[in-house]
Amino acid sequence: MEHKIIGRKEKISLPDMGLNLVWAKVDTGAYTSSIHAENLEVVEVNGKRVLQFQALLPGHKSYTGEFIRVEHFREKKVKNSFGQAELRYLIETSFELADETYTAEFTLSDRSKMKNAILLGRKILKNRFLVDVSKVNLARQYRKK
Structure with a gap:
């Protein structure tokens, strides 16, 4: 399988x-x-435990302020960028990159800083993409016009 080349920053x-x-x-x-x-x-909706949250920061141009609700979630211990263990919610969702759609796991965290x-x-990138760290937005070449 041919790996698509992406840059150090991409639009997904x-x-x-x-x-x-x-x-x-x-x-x-x-x-x-x-x-x-x-x-x-974590709230109860129709008798089910549901995780609700707002994605992105209020100042982000793609921020909607709408609550996203997911039924399938779990908690996972993750080491943060400072090496400290944190308990985070983990969800599975679809994402699109380089004109392909994948299902992947994302943790929800405070990235405001x-x-x-x-x-x-790496878990998302493995066996799918090669990364050229000297470039950004290489995935646009794969998008359908």
């Missing part, structure tokens, strides 16, 4: 969250992918 879409072509940092040093989320809360609200880690 997360259709289940209503997000289209949002910048994501490609991080081969991180294993897990993550999305900035705020106001995370980071430059990019979305981080793509």
